[in-house]
Amino acid sequence: MTPIHPLDSPATPDRLYHLARENHFTYHALEYALRRIGTVPDPGAWRRFIDNMLLLLGSALLLVGIIFFFAYNWADMNRFAKFGVLEAGVLGMALFASLRRGINRLSSQTALLAAAVLLGALLAVYGQVYQTGADNFSLFLTWAILIIPWVLISGFPPLWLLLLVLLNLSLILYWEQVISPPNSDKRTDLFLLLFLLNGVATVAWEYAYTQGAAWLRDHWLRVILFGATLTALIIPTLQAILYLGTAWHANPWFFVAVASYVAVTVLALWYYRYRRHDLLLLTSCLLGVLIVITTLVGKLLPNNEILTWLILALVIIGQAALATKWLLQTANKWQQEAQ
């Protein structure tokens, strides 16, 4: 393969900043170059930004206002008016989304999100009016199930996030209200279930991304999914370490949690290092490792020894230094591979 001429490499912001730091550009030249590659926005980009911000913020305030309105449970309003207003809202938003020029437009997707949120308010009012006596988990689960078609057709990350939040809430409430296992103050099994739920979502996300779903380019959803998955595993792992040698025989889930945490961390470090380059998720993994190993060392070392504290401090710094070194090396390696 013929190496490309250095000037034919992409003009990235980092490269331009680097050249400016080495005094190859004046202030005006750098500013012009940044504008040329689109880092500094042009008037068109500003217009779209302001338009989108007004749409998102306006819709968010409107929706929260409507939720507050029904949370107030206005006594003077009869049940038919309440249902009428909410159903008209859901229908109106869904029609707006379907009648616009394509579901891929931000305004259509925002309308669909509004319809999904209003549907939740409708279900809550239904529960209030008819005093169904159903557990809260069933409200969230029904809500989640009903919005699935919209979520699937929307290709809108916030709607997927709403679905995931609803499923997590349903699971937590189901565990608390229905299963409510005795002598399970540590909730290790609940955390493992949450790990499974969010882990499946993360894997599905990664799979869909590899299949070329363009709307999944939004990086923040992956960060949230992976963060939720890892957190759901780190908490029971820390519990397992803190109860090392005492409650392990009474709680077999501790072993499952630790084994799952180790497996997921190793897999994630490999996957985001070699298969999908993502330094942020690698950093999250290593922060988790730092917390877990520090807790383990703290647990294993005797509390009353002066040197314990010095060792603990050095262990933290050592891990952070190793993690930083590896992360920066990885970033440099990727940069070289990209050139």
Add this chain to the structure above:
Amino acid sequence: MAEQSTTLRTVLDDLVTQNLLQPEAQAQIARAVTRTSEPAPTPWFVSALIAISAWISVIPFITFLVLLKVLDSASSLIIVGLLLIIGTSLLHYFKKNSLFLKQLALALNLTGQVLFIVGIGSETDIETAALTTWFLEIVLISFYRDSILRFISVLIATVAALVLLERFSIHPGIHVLIVLLAVGVVWYWIVEARHLTDEMMKTLYQPLGYSFVVALQMVLLLSILPEVEFIPSTHWWYSTVGLTGILLALEYHLLHTNEIMIFSPQSYAIFAATVLMGILLYQSPGIIAAIIILLLGFQRGNRVLMGLALVFLTVFLSSYYYYLNITLLMKSITLISAGLMLLGLRLIMRHLSSISVAVEGNDPLGREIR
């Protein structure tokens, strides 16, 4: 519109055409890019990892020193603290290539700062400790060339400033502090390209720029804490006035740099909406500050700044409605009205844009078409 894969050659050719670069400089730049083994810049989350681990390790370090019984008096706190600060500054200076020693130095430096400040406070009084902290942080920012420590130093100095204002009962001074921090934020980020090409500022502006942003939001968090008697809630409008003025100035600058006519309907709509927002949110300067940072973040194409702004905007907006002393019904009506107003403003902006394109021959933001 930005192209997806603009090459360096295209940009350099454009710069030459615009007389912003000498044609012969292209060869130099090509050589610089070829020989470059420019390290990838340290991302913010890796810096955060280093800072978090340094702070966590301060606790076992201090516990170790306490158990060692070397911290038995105020003067010993000062001496040990000073020794750590000086020692780590030297270590950082002479061992620049060892990552472990650099991070050890950072953690021990923070430990030294805690011991030194607590020691001064115990030996004298809180005011002296706060003043000494200010002096210490200025010295460290100047001489300790580490982005993370410089970032943390500004935050510590901001806390020291708050303590001084409280102790000397100069409560309105917080509004001056807020305005100064906001001016600092705007100055650091709006002329980022100038800082990058300046010998002194190229290493300083990023840690200071981010720390001014965080410090500004940190101070403004006081405006949403109900239990704080530091500043009566009725006085927060002082800050709102200052921040609204800065926001207007920033908007003027952005319109000007984008060659958009100041005397166009769109510009009037933007200024009017800003003033209206300042009036309606007179008790919530945090929302205005978050909008300033959001605009700066977008202008610089900086996602970290935008992320910080959006997080704080959510916090300040939520608290604004949470603490509004009105019924839930009135809150809902206020929220619905505000939402409809923003959506209405969007329609007006779109309408004005289409008018200016159709009638005046301008592009959608009032920019003259040449």
